Amino acid sequence: MDKAYKHHEEPLMRITARSDMPAGKAWIIRVLAIVFALVVGGLVILSLGHNPFSVYADMLRGSLATKTARVETVKIAVPLLGTALAITPAFKMKFWNIGAEGQIMAGAIAASYFALYWYKVLPGPLLILVMLIAGAVAGGIWGVIPAIFKAKWGVNETLFTLMFNYIIIGFEKYLQNGPWIKEGTTYPKIDMFDQAARLPKVLGVHVGWIAVLVLTVVMFFYLKYTKQGYEISVVGESVRTAQYAGMNVKKVIIRTMIISGVISGIVGFLIVSGADYTLNENTSGGIGFTAISVAWLARLNPFVMIFISAFLAILSKGSNTIQTDFKIPASAAGVLTGIILLCMLGGEFFVNYKLIFRHKKHAELPKGGEEA
Amino acid sequence: MTTVINFLCAAVLAGTPFLFGTVGEIITERSGNLNLGVEGMMFMGGVAGIAGAYFYEQSTANPIGWVAAIIAVVCAFVCAALGALVYSFLTVTLRANQNVTGLSLTIFGTGFGNFFGEVLGNKAGGYVVVTSQTKEAFSVGIPGLSNIPVVGKLLFSYNFLVYLGILIAVLAAIYFSKTRSGLNLRAVGESPATADAAGINVTKMKYLATCIGGGICGIGGMYIVMVTCSGVWVHNCVNGYGWIAVALVIFATWSPRRALIGSFVFGGLSVLRYYLHLGLNMAQSQMYDVLPYIVTVIVLIVTGIRQSREHAQPASCGLNYFREER
Numbered sequence: 001m002d003k004a005y006k007h008h009e010e011p012l013m014r015i016t017a018r019s020d021m022p023a024g025k026a027w028i029i030r031v032l033a034i035v036f037a038l039v040v041g042g043l044v045i046l047s048l049g050h051n052p053f054s055v056y057a058d059m060l061r062g063s064l065a066t067k068t069a070r071v072e073t074v075k076i077a078v079p080l081l082g083t084a085l086a087i088t089p090a091f092k093m094k095f096w097n098i099g100a101e102g103q104i105m106a107g108a109i110a111a112s113y114f115a116l117y118w119y120k121v122l123p124g125p126l127l128i129l130v131m132l133i134a135g136a137v138a139g140g141i142w143g144v145i146p147a148i149f150k151a152k153w154g155v156n157e158t159l160f161t162l163m164f165n166y167i168i169i170g171f172e173k174y175l176q177n178g179p180w181i182k183e184g185t186t187y188p189k190i191d192m193f194d195q196a197a198r199l200p201k202v203l204g205v206h207v208g209w210i211a212v213l214v215l216t217v218v219m220f221f222y223l224k225y226t227k228q229g230y231e232i233s234v235v236g237e238s239v240r241t242a243q244y245a246g247m248n249v250k251k252v253i254i255r256t257m258i259i260s261g262v263i264s265g266i267v268g269f270l271i272v273s274g275a276d277y278t279l280n281e282n283t284s285g286g287i288g289f290t291a292i293s294v295a296w297l298a299r300l301n302p303f304v305m306i307f308i309s310a311f312l313a314i315l316s317k318g319s320n321t322i323q324t325d326f327k328i329p330a331s332a333a334g335v336l337t338g339i340i341l342l343c344m345l346g347g348e349f350f351v352n353y354k355l356i357f358r359h360k361k362h363a364e365l366p367k368g369g370e371e372a
Numbered sequence: 373m374t375t376v377i378n379f380l381c382a383a384v385l386a387g388t389p390f391l392f393g394t395v396g397e398i399i400t401e402r403s404g405n406l407n408l409g410v411e412g413m414m415f416m417g418g419v420a421g422i423a424g425a426y427f428y429e430q431s432t433a434n435p436i437g438w439v440a441a442i443i444a445v446v447c448a449f450v451c452a453a454l455g456a457l458v459y460s461f462l463t464v465t466l467r468a469n470q471n472v473t474g475l476s477l478t479i480f481g482t483g484f485g486n487f488f489g490e491v492l493g494n495k496a497g498g499y500v501v502v503t504s505q506t507k508e509a510f511s512v513g514i515p516g517l518s519n520i521p522v523v524g525k526l527l528f529s530y531n532f533l534v535y536l537g538i539l540i541a542v543l544a545a546i547y548f549s550k551t552r553s554g555l556n557l558r559a560v561g562e563s564p565a566t567a568d569a570a571g572i573n574v575t576k577m578k579y580l581a582t583c584i585g586g587g588i589c590g591i592g593g594m595y596i597v598m599v600t601c602s603g604v605w606v607h608n609c610v611n612g613y614g615w616i617a618v619a620l621v622i623f624a625t626w627s628p629r630r631a632l633i634g635s636f637v638f639g640g641l642s643v644l645r646y647y648l649h650l651g652l653n654m655a656q657s658q659m660y661d662v663l664p665y666i667v668t669v670i671v672l673i674v675t676g677i678r679q680s681r682e683h684a685q686p687a688s689c690g691l692n693y694f695r696e697e698r
Binding site for chain 1: 406408412458461462465466467468469471472473475476477478479480481482483484486487490491494612615618619622653654655656658659661662665666668669672673676677685690694696
């Protein structure tokens with residue numbers, strides 16, 4: 001025991017928390033993490049016998065060079081950003097909502113119902129409005145159920161929201177194979193929406209891109225400058241503090257998850273009405289999960305999410321290009337996204353903590369230590 | 373009678389990938405790491421398993437099925453454990469958020485599996501498939517014993533992975549309740565600060581449990597490729613099995629013994645409709661497939677409301693331990 005104790009008496013290196021890193025330096029570390037990830041990804045590309053530089057250049061060209069490419073890239077980024085914004089208030093509250101995937105689907109199903117069965121009844125703009133509201137309400141309902149159980153009985157929300165994803169996706173498959181199936185096709189699918197149920201375009205992309213940009217600003221102010229936003233932060237930091245301050249924690253949890261679900265539901269509406277013009281089991285297509293990483297890596301800062309979701313959209317669109325040009329499977333997008341996410345998560349450590357080495361500590365002792 | 377026996381056998385075969393994933397994740401969560409990367413690690417294990425077997429077959433003139441099978445198991449375990457190692461490094465050493473890291477691992481692993489599955493397929497000219505000897509090794513029951521009527525089919529007709537899975541579950545159950553190291557691991561999961569004060573190496577325990585647990589999940593992924601898909605890499609083959617395993621951990625209330633029951637019950641649920649002749653159409657059977665998730669939600673609610681400490685999630689699960697943060 002003594003020996004072991006002596007050995008640990010003076011560790012080679014110790015770790016302390018820090019909160020004093022200047023924002024600029026922190027972003028340099030994050031960019032370095034991305035560069036590191038691209039180098040790792042480059043090694044994978046190299047191992048397949050391709051030149052990483054020309055592959056990366058091709059990705060950029062394929063996602064940004066032409067107008068069609070840019071439109072496609074923005075189309076991928078819009079739901080990603082919207083969902084990241086949806087998750088943000090919940091995550092700020094430390095409510096681990098990994099059910100955005102299902103909330104998107106709930107919204108998409110509700111919006112599709114009106115698009116498929118009411119397009120003859122309702123006039124164009126009203127139809128779109130009804131679809132929007134239906135999507136928002138359905139997403140909100142699907143999001144608030146786990147929140148109620150969490151608030152009232154402390155039921156684990158991570159797994160609850162996760163299960164809800166599969167239940168609603170199963171329900172979509174039921175609709176696709178039965179009640180909503182397109183007549184006269186062998187493969188079960190849902191019919192394309194009528195023109196009236198499709199979102200208009202601005203600069204080549206459906207208006208959803210303006211909506212999510214506006215939402216970015218709104219979310220920033222909501223979280224930073226409103227009473228409700230403040231309550232979310234307090235509940236997230238410490239439930240007991242919130243209770244002591246007289247906040248109704250249950251109400252905050254339920255209200256925040258309604259907001260989270262509503263925004264996800266609207267994203268579902270944007271996907272079916274703006275991009276796909278139909279509904280299928282891949283409508284949410286993993287966006288709910290990727291968006292969690294987007295929100296977290298942006299440190300829940302809405303403006304930073306714009307860049308991260310754009311970046312991931314470029315990767316995703318670019319991977320389709322390298323599939324045709326280099327015969328590299330498009331799943332490369334998943335690999336690269338994964339590597340980048342994991343590296344950036346690791347990089348946060350160097351922003352939040354400081355390593356102090358033994359000799360360094362000795363050298364600085366006479367000055368009276370560096371931690372204040 | 374034969375239908376019942378056939379159904380029970382099919383339930384066991386369908387439940388085994390769940391069993392690997394669930395027991396692996398139980399071991400992981402017992403150390404306080406909620407690794408949501410099970411799906412990703414299953415993909416990694418699956419593709420590494422088939423790659424290992426395939427390259428072995430290509431390297432010799434007369435590949436032996438059993439050798440290929442063992443290579444597949446080892447490759448699957450090692451590859452998935454490496455994924456878990458990345459997770460451990462990020463969450464234990466670099467203290468990244470567990471939920472986000474696990475999800476990122478799933479994104480990475482899913483991409484990894486599909487990417488290399490396709491690269492391997494291109495190399496093999498179309499799609500990658502193992503030899504019939506290897507397939508045989510993954511489907512044959514216990515010789516001799518499996519010929520006994522009824523009992524033989526019910527107990528001894530399965531492939532070796534089924535027995536391996538049951539063995540791992542039983543060993544894990546014994547480990548958690550009967551060994552000092554197992555009790556230490558549970559202490560780490562319940563209260564790392566207390567465990568640390570008692571002289572347990574929290575970091576080492578978390579790393580070991582997460583990597584071994586991850587490796588076991590990987591074998592589950594390989595089972596899907598080698599047994600369920602009969603030795604062919606199918607795009608997106610894991611397809612949510614990992615997430616069901618995460619759900620089953622709750623269903624089993626963090627006990628490997630109940631994981632055995634839960635996995636086979638879920639396996640049974642997933643094949644039941646082929647045996648019941650309910651006359652379900654396509655649409656109704658899609659609703660039927662949702663049943664396991666609804667059952668899980670109910671279990672979640674019941675355990676949540678009862679707040680039973682014995683059947684609860686390990687107290688520190690999902691939280692990182694940082695000694696100086698007290």
